Structures are given as structure tokens and as C-alpha cells.
Amino acid sequence: MERILPIPGVEGEKVQLATKAIAHPEQLGQNIVILGGGSIGCEIGLELAENGKNVTILELTDTLAANANSLYREALRQKFLLHENLHSLLKCGCSRIEEDVVIYKNESGGEEKQLPYDQLILSTGLVAQRQLVESFYGICRDTVAIGGDCVSPSNIMNANFEGYTAALNI
């Protein structure tokens, strides 16, 4: 599930989780702010920009898709350059979300700035639901094995490997 940061205004009506936003892109407005420039936030931003939306990605660190490898990042950079309607603001943290504007600050401090938006997409990471996973333990003897994103959000290769290993142990 998505990690929801305790940012004032995050419960607002115009705030959507990344996984919901990609399921229903037709429900998004024209001006999109994406909070979080990891690979998921970047890919959503790119796709929305390709479909004509005005997109700004706010990222706290100095790198987009820091979780991806360097070839991926270079390909992403080149794709971003093709779209004038796709912007990224690095080293910028969102401090609150108001009805029509997102308030953010540069890492080095300074004055708060505003970004108008129709929809804000939260893409600030995923977390495993450990309590839910642990609730399955003890239902039947020797039958619970865990793998994939319920251990820790990762990727398809790791999920496959962990599933394969669990099956071998049965």
C-alpha cells in the first residue's frame, strides 16, 4: 500500500494515490502535480504528459528515479526532454496542500512557493502491510510463506524469486 506522509491537506478531495490515478486517468484534470519523483512518479508523469496534461513532479532529493539504474535514468531524462509540459522540481519538499495550490519549499529553505493544481498524485513510496501479513500466521500449520511486496515493496524479479523459493520449501 502507499505510504501517506503526514502533510497537512493530504486528505483533500483533489489528492489521489498513484495506483488509483493510473487506474482512472480519465478522471484527472489538466494540471497535475506529482508528489514524489521515484520511478513510479516519473512514469506516471511521463505518460500523463504524453497525453497532453501539464505535469510537475516535486521531488525531495536531487535525483529523479533514484531507485532505478543509470541506463533507465538516462532514457527517462531523454524522454522528459521531449515534453515541454513536463517539469520536475528537485530538492523541493511539499509543506502543505491547499485547495488549489501546493505549497513547497526548496531544500535550502527560503520562501514558500505555490504550484496551482487540479489533481495532486501521491507517489511517495509503498509500504508492506506487516500486520495483515502476520495475521495469516497460525491459521494452518506449516502453510504460511511470505514473499514479494508483502515482505518489502520491490520488483517483479524479486517477487518471482521469493515465490519460487517458498514453493521449493513446501
Ligand SMILES: Cc1cc2nc3c(=O)[nH]c(=O)nc-3n(C[C@H](O)[C@H](O)[C@H](O)COP(=O)(O)OP(=O)(O)OC[C@H]3O[C@@H](n4cnc5c(N)ncnc54)[C@H](O)[C@@H]3O)c2cc1C
Ligand atoms: C505503478 C507500479 C509500477 C511498477 N513497475 C514495475 C516494473 O516496471 N518492473 C518491476 O519489476 N516491478 C514494478 N513494480 C513492482 C511490482 O509490480 C511488484 O514488486 C510486484 O508486482 C510484487 O508482486 P507480488 O506478487 O508481491 O504482489 P502483487 O503483484 O501486488 O500481487 C498481489 C496480488 O494479491 C491480491 N490480493 C491482495 N489481497 C488479497 C487477499 N486478501 N486475498 C487474495 N488476494 C489478494 C492482489 O489483488 C494482487 O493480485 C511496479 C509497481 C507499481 C505499483
